[in-house]
Amino acid sequence: MSAPETLAIEPLQTHGLPPSRWSPRHWPTGLRLGAALGLALLCASALLPVVLSVDPMVTDLGRRLAAPGQQGFILGSDQLGRDILARILAGLSWSLAVAGTATALAALIGVVLGLLAADRPGLLRTLINQLVDMVLSFPGLVIAIVVIAVLGHGFWPLVLTLGVLSWPVFARVVYAEARSVLAQDYVLAARLLGTSRMRVLLGHVLPGLTPSLMVMLAFHFADMMIAESALSFLGVGAPLGTASLGNMLSESRQYLFVAPYMMLLPAAAIVLAVVAANLIGDGLAAADRRGRPSAHDGGDKT
Amino acid sequence: MNREKGMTTPNTQQVIRVEDLVIEFPGEDAPSRVVDGVSLTLDRGETLGVVGESGSGKTMLSLALMALVPKPGRVQSSRMELLGNDARALDESQWCRIRGRDVGMIFQNPMTGFNPVRTIGRQISQSLQRHAGMGFNEARERVISALRDVGIPSPEQRFNAYPHEMSGGQLQRAMIALAMINRPAVLLADEPTTALDATVQAQILELMRARVENCGLVLVTHDLGVAAQICDRIMVVRHGRIVEAGDCAEVLRAPQHEYTRALLEAAPRFTRRRLMQAPRVASTPPLLEGRNLRVSFPVGKRKLHAVDGVDLDIWPGETVALVGESGSGKSTTALGLMGVHPLQGGELRFAGDDVTHASGERLKRLRRDLQMVLQNPYGSLDPRWSVRRILTEPLHAHGVGSRASREARARELMDQVQLPAEALDRLPSSFSGGQRQRISIARALALSPRILIADEPVSALDVSIQAQIIRLLMDIQTRTGVAYMIISHDLALVHEIADRVIVLYLGRVVEQGTAQAVISAPQHPYTAALISAVPVVDDDGTRTRIVLGGEPPSPLKPPSGCPFHPRCPIARERCSEERPPLAKTPGGSLAACFYPGEVEVDLRLSDVAEA
Numbered sequence: 001m002s003a004p005e006t007l008a009i010e011p012l013q014t015h016g017l018p019p020s021r022w023s024p025r026h027w028p029t030g031l032r033l034g035a036a037l038g039l040a041l042l043c044a045s046a047l048l049p050v051v052l053s054v055d056p057m058v059t060d061l062g063r064r065l066a067a068p069g070q071q072g073f074i075l076g077s078d079q080l081g082r083d084i085l086a087r088i089l090a091g092l093s094w095s096l097a098v099a100g101t102a103t104a105l106a107a108l109i110g111v112v113l114g115l116l117a118a119d120r121p122g123l124l125r126t127l128i129n130q131l132v133d134m135v136l137s138f139p140g141l142v143i144a145i146v147v148i149a150v151l152g153h154g155f156w157p158l159v160l161t162l163g164v165l166s167w168p169v170f171a172r173v174v175y176a177e178a179r180s181v182l183a184q185d186y187v188l189a190a191r192l193l194g195t196s197r198m199r200v201l202l203g204h205v206l207p208g209l210t211p212s213l214m215v216m217l218a219f220h221f222a223d224m225m226i227a228e229s230a231l232s233f234l235g236v237g238a239p240l241g242t243a244s245l246g247n248m249l250s251e252s253r254q255y256l257f258v259a260p261y262m263m264l265l266p267a268a269a270i271v272l273a274v275v276a277a278n279l280i281g282d283g284l285a286a287a288d289r290r291g292r293p294s295a296h297d298g299g300d301k302t
Numbered sequence: 303m304n305r306e307k308g309m310t311t312p313n314t315q316q317v318i319r320v321e322d323l324v325i326e327f328p329g330e331d332a333p334s335r336v337v338d339g340v341s342l343t344l345d346r347g348e349t350l351g352v353v354g355e356s357g358s359g360k361t362m363l364s365l366a367l368m369a370l371v372p373k374p375g376r377v378q379s380s381r382m383e384l385l386g387n388d389a390r391a392l393d394e395s396q397w398c399r400i401r402g403r404d405v406g407m408i409f410q411n412p413m414t415g416f417n418p419v420r421t422i423g424r425q426i427s428q429s430l431q432r433h434a435g436m437g438f439n440e441a442r443e444r445v446i447s448a449l450r451d452v453g454i455p456s457p458e459q460r461f462n463a464y465p466h467e468m469s470g471g472q473l474q475r476a477m478i479a480l481a482m483i484n485r486p487a488v489l490l491a492d493e494p495t496t497a498l499d500a501t502v503q504a505q506i507l508e509l510m511r512a513r514v515e516n517c518g519l520v521l522v523t524h525d526l527g528v529a530a531q532i533c534d535r536i537m538v539v540r541h542g543r544i545v546e547a548g549d550c551a552e553v554l555r556a557p558q559h560e561y562t563r564a565l566l567e568a569a570p571r572f573t574r575r576r577l578m579q580a581p582r583v584a585s586t587p588p589l590l591e592g593r594n595l596r597v598s599f600p601v602g603k604r605k606l607h608a609v610d611g612v613d614l615d616i617w618p619g620e621t622v623a624l625v626g627e628s629g630s631g632k633s634t635t636a637l638g639l640m641g642v643h644p645l646q647g648g649e650l651r652f653a654g655d656d657v658t659h660a661s662g663e664r665l666k667r668l669r670r671d672l673q674m675v676l677q678n679p680y681g682s683l684d685p686r687w688s689v690r691r692i693l694t695e696p697l698h699a700h701g702v703g704s705r706a707s708r709e710a711r712a713r714e715l716m717d718q719v720q721l722p723a724e725a726l727d728r729l730p731s732s733f734s735g736g737q738r739q740r741i742s743i744a745r746a747l748a749l750s751p752r753i754l755i756a757d758e759p760v761s762a763l764d765v766s767i768q769a770q771i772i773r774l775l776m777d778i779q780t781r782t783g784v785a786y787m788i789i790s791h792d793l794a795l796v797h798e799i800a801d802r803v804i805v806l807y808l809g810r811v812v813e814q815g816t817a818q819a820v821i822s823a824p825q826h827p828y829t830a831a832l833i834s835a836v837p838v839v840d841d842d843g844t845r846t847r848i849v850l851g852g853e854p855p856s857p858l859k860p861p862s863g864c865p866f867h868p869r870c871p872i873a874r875e876r877c878s879e880e881r882p883p884l885a886k887t888p889g890g891s892l893a894a895c896f897y898p899g900e901v902e903v904d905l906r907l908s909d910v911a912e913a
Contacts, residue, residue: 185681192640192676193696193745194669203695207686 031283037276041269045093049086056086056243065259076261078251084262088269090243096273098158098238099224103217105163106224110170111213115201117171118178129175132168140165140227145236153239158231162224173216174209181208211288218281222274229270245270317487317518318344318367321381325362325542328374336362336375338542344488344518349511351533351550352522353565355764356735359542360522364490367520368405369397385487403433406481406517410493412473416465422473423449423461426480433484448479452509455852469853471502475509482513489514492522499627500791501850504835507531508849524764526569527837530554538562554839568769569839570794572821572905588615589653589785590639590672590753596647597631597638606858608634610809611648616753621779621786623800623817625793625832629854631809632789633677636755639787640674641665670700673751677758679738683730689716689741690726696748715744718781719774736767740774747778755787760795772799793833797821805829808857808865811884815891822905825893828866830901840906848901864895872900 027035049056060081068076068084075085117128144161151157181187182205190200231237232246240247245266252262325337336359344350354360365371367384369392382389385404392400401407409415416425426448427441436444442461449457452475465473474494481489491510495503510519511532523529529536530550537547538561546559557563597609609631616622624632637643639650641660650658657668676682683692693712697703703711713723719740730738739759746754759775760768776799779786790796796803796817803820805813805828813826824830827848834848850869855861861868867877876896887898 185676185678186684188642189676189682189742189745190684190695190699191642192669192674193699193749194666195695195699199699204684204687208684 028283028286030279031287034276034279034281034283037272038280041092041273041276042096045089045096048089052086052089054083054086056082056090057241058082065255065262067259068261068265075265076259078248078259078262079255084248084265087243087248088245088266091245091248091266092269092273094155094238094242094244095225095228095246095270098155098162098228099221101159102162102166102224102228103221105159106167106220107170107213107217109163109167110172111174111206111209113167114171114174115178115205117175118182118205119197119201128171132171135165135168138165141231141234141236144231148236153237158228158237161231162227166220166224166227169220170213170216173212177209177212178205181205211284215281215285215288218277218284222277222281225270225274225277315345316343316383317346317385318342318520319381319383320367320379323363323366323377323379323382325359325366325371326376326378333376336542337366340539340542340544342537342547344520346487346518347515348535349514349519349521349533351529351536352520352539353524353526353529353536354539355524355565355766358539360524360539361492362542363539364407364492364520364522367488367490368401368407369394370401399433402429402486403484404486405488405490406484406486408474408477408481408489408491408494411497412470412477413465413497415477416473418465421462421464422468422476423463426476426483429480429483445479445483448483449476452476452479452482452513453505454479470498471505471853474498474502474506478506478509478513482517485516487517489517489519490522491519493524494521495528496523496525500793500835500837501627501831502853503528503837504847504849505851507837525837526554526565526765527571527839530569530839531837538565565766566839568766570765570792570836571838571840572794572797572833572836586617587654589618590614590616591651592639592648593650594648595635595638595645595650597634597643598646601858604858608643608809608857609638610857612804612806612809612811614639614804614811616785616787618752619779619783619785620801621788621799623796623803624787624789624806625791625796625803626806627791627832627854629808629857630806631857632806633757634809635806636674636757636787636789639755640672641668666700669751670749671752672755673746673749673753674755674757675739675742675746675759678762679735679742680762682742683738685730688727688729692730692741693726693745693748696745700749702749711748715748718747718778719744734767735763736771739763739771743771743774743778747782747784750782751784753785753787755789757789758791759788761790761792768795775799791832792836793821794836794838805832808854808860810865811892811894812866813891813893813895814884815889815893819889819891823889823899824901824903825887825889825891825898826866826895827870827872827901829893830903831871833903833905838906845906846904848903872897 060077062081063071063073063077064079064081066073066077068074070076073083073085075088078084078087113128113131117125143165147157147161187200187204190204195203228237229246229249232244233250235250238244238247248266249263252259252266255262321341323337323340324335326333326335340363342350352360352363362371362375366377369389371377379390384400416422423442423445426445427438430436430441430444431438446457446461449460454460454472454475460468468476494510495506498506507528521529521533533550535548536550536553538545538553538559540561546553546557546562553562554566557566592612592614595609595612595614596607598605598607612631612635614635624635626632634643638645645658648658649656652668652671657664660668690712693715694708697708697711702708712726716723716726721737721740730741733741743759756775760771763771772795775786778784788796788800800817803815803817804811805820805826807828813820813824813829820829821833824833831848831850835850838845848871852869855865855868861878863878863880864870864873864882867873870877882894882896884892884894887893889899
């Protein structure tokens with residue numbers, strides 16, 4: 001008798017090839033928009049100053065408070081006759097650099113501590129979780145003022161302040177998600193095979209967190225942009241005189257009615273950058289949801 | 303009963319009549335038909351079994367009978383009558399009145415079928431309040447009596463229980479009470495016992511058989527054995543089409559279609575015995591030797607003894623089966639052997655070395671010889687890893703081989719589990735459950751272990767796939783001489799493949815011996831009940847069955863004396879006072895019972911396959 005047909009091994013399913021869901025072809029519209037906007041801002045802040053060759057710091061009191069398009073200024077000039085377009089571009093690159101570095105720092109601390117807390121029950125976990133609670137209860141602004149007072153104004157003091165105050169967000173999420181991944185059967189299987197803890201964390205747990213991390217990075221970046229501008233606006237961020245979006249807003253207050261564009265233009269730059277980051281975050285979250293194996297994927301048992 | 307307009311009281315016996323049912327889902331190129339031209343009828347008091355494997359469309363078929371096919375799906379039929387009315391003309395609000403009143407549904411997983419934040423009683427009475435317009439007090443009365451009818455002890459108290467306070471079997475009973483509460487004309491049950499233990503499955507099937515008097519039951523299952531227990535007629539479906547339908551006993555006795563024969567071939571029964579091999583025991587020392595093993599977990603201030611003094615030996619090349627209900631300590635024993643749960647007592651030796659408290663490098667070295675396959679093939683493979691990476695993970699972990707030799711080993715392993723080597727680049731999601739379990743087995747074999755522990759290796763799979771995986775495991779054993787410890791609750795499977803059997807109850811061994819002796823002449827009544835709970839296809843309704851009452855007691859407060867006595871059909875006074883020791887019985891096996899061999903089992907051994 002020929003072998004019963006059911007006993008033939010089932011054909012492989014066509015899906016499940018290595019993931020291509022992060023390739024641009026599968027991006028949702030929001031993600032495309034956000035990525036395009038972000039890229040445009042990044043290129044503008046990096047390339048345009050070279051093309052324009054206008055120094056954002058050069059003052060020209062004879063041509064102060066020019067409206068956009070007048071006296072040779074594309075976007076007008078400020079109270080000291082500096083080119084607003086050049087200042088916005090310079091401010092943008094400053095803000096992007098500060099926010100990017102601070103986000104990376106926060107993510108690094110948060111991921112390491114979150115993973116450790118998830119993997120090591122007992123004293124270490126308790127300590128880390130207590131530390132998270134402690135940092136979360138610090139009043140951010142006061143700390144920022146203290147740090148600036150001690151270290152002085154500048155790029156690194158600002159990055160350190162933002163990063164060190166905001167890592168608990170990452171630690172919390174990484175901790176919770178890592179614990180759920182650690183409870184999966186494939187982690188037990190890896191342990192049974194003799195895989196070391198470090199390999200389990202780096203090989204199984206961290207890749208499992210990547211989608212959430214990417215979403216968090218994008219949103220955190222937006223938060224950092226706003227925080228940087230806010231601190232600079234209050235005078236505890238970028239050094240005075242530096243072309244920074246927050247500083248520009250701060251300086252524009254006295255000229256609000258004479259030259260509203262001094263406030264509106266840098267504000268618009270902040271809004272655009274934050275919207276881009278948020279669009280990317282939302283888009284990544286949507287792509288991740290869409291890319292997850294559907295309910296049909298598991299069999300109809302268990 | 304007062305029926306609202308739209309549904310008149312049926313004057314016919316026929317409750318369902320469906321002709322040419324087609325369910326389509328839009329696909330990338332052409333729509334895919336999950337159900338293709340199925341016709342069926344169902345009378346009152348009749349049980350129709352819809353039997354098929356995963357992906358045969360049987361679940362969609364049952365959902366269509368309640369107009370619950372999920373969104374992009376399209377349902378068409380030339381006729382669909384429910385209680386003599388055209389069901390196709392009904393809109394969603396009318397269906398809302400029908401579901402739960404005229405059609406009841408029992409789902410596969412009772413754990414997720416109830417809302418976890420509301421009491422069982424409230425959820426069931428809600429159905430009465432909504433459909434029959436009863437007040438809460440009146441509904442409460444009815445629900446309590448319904449809970450009593452489905453065999454839930456002290457229903458007045460259970461009425462106020464939350465789902466997490468009840469066991470799976472109890473919840474499935476409550477689910478049946480919920481489905482039956484409005485005395486529906488049709489009851490749909492989708493794999494109602496698949497998530498349950500064999501002993502509890504036997505109870506639930508018994509209950510369903512008793513409760514269907516006045517309604518038609520559609521039982522969807524992948525297990526012909528289950529269908530054989532309670533169905534009047536069965537319908538075998540494959541790829542959305544009916545391949546065979548007819549009287550249940552008739553179809554099982556003389557299946558016409560080749561596919562039905564294949565399914566029947568794979569269904570559990572106590573027939574095929576492996577060729578008797580020369581006993582491999584005794585002549586050599588055991589490879590793995592466990593004495594008085596204990597594993598316990600702290601629960602509040604008390605200790606839960608999950609494994610409570612188990613002796614266990616594994617000889618090279620043999621197959622030992624560890625059997626028992628869930629909660630009997632089978633998996634904990636295995637994880638104790640593997641060093642995942644630390645052993646709190648006893649002694650464990652591997653090839654003569656004491657490995658009781660092995661850790662670090664010693665534990666890692668032990669794992670080259672002692673490997674384990676987990677139960678759930680869907681959870682045990684990292685969904686982000688390619689098969690190549692999965693198969694070489696153990697080699698990397700132990701620093702074995704070069705890049706090229708690891709690749710060669712991966713290909714060899716794929717060949718060994720009969721999967722194409724081209725599939726090495728794929729992710730687990732492109733494999734079916736059975737194929738994933740093959741990958742899982744291949745991974746465990748990567749280091750060429752001498753003992754492979756398999757925790758319910760097939761219980762998450764379709765019956766026909768189970769047979770393939772078991773055959774694969776046997777092939778591998780013949781080729782490599784690996785010893786198996788198979789954890790299972792399926793005694794028919796154990797009978798087929800094991801050399802020796804160890805039966806656990808509440809973390810203790812209650813019976814131990816050769817598979818032949820233990821299964822054909824069980825000495826302990828618990829073993830007899832486990833054997834009897836297997837739904838064999840050859841059951842024509844005359845098989846005598848021992849249906850255990852209740853569920854295993856909590857190991858936190860084990861009963862006095864013999865821990866099995868509250869559920870034992872032959873318990874006497876002595877059993878509640880004294881604990882019987884594990885002692886030699888006349889048949890040669892060991893049993894912890896004062897009255898060994900009193901309960902006999904009816905295996906329905908058929909002689910067909912002996913030839």
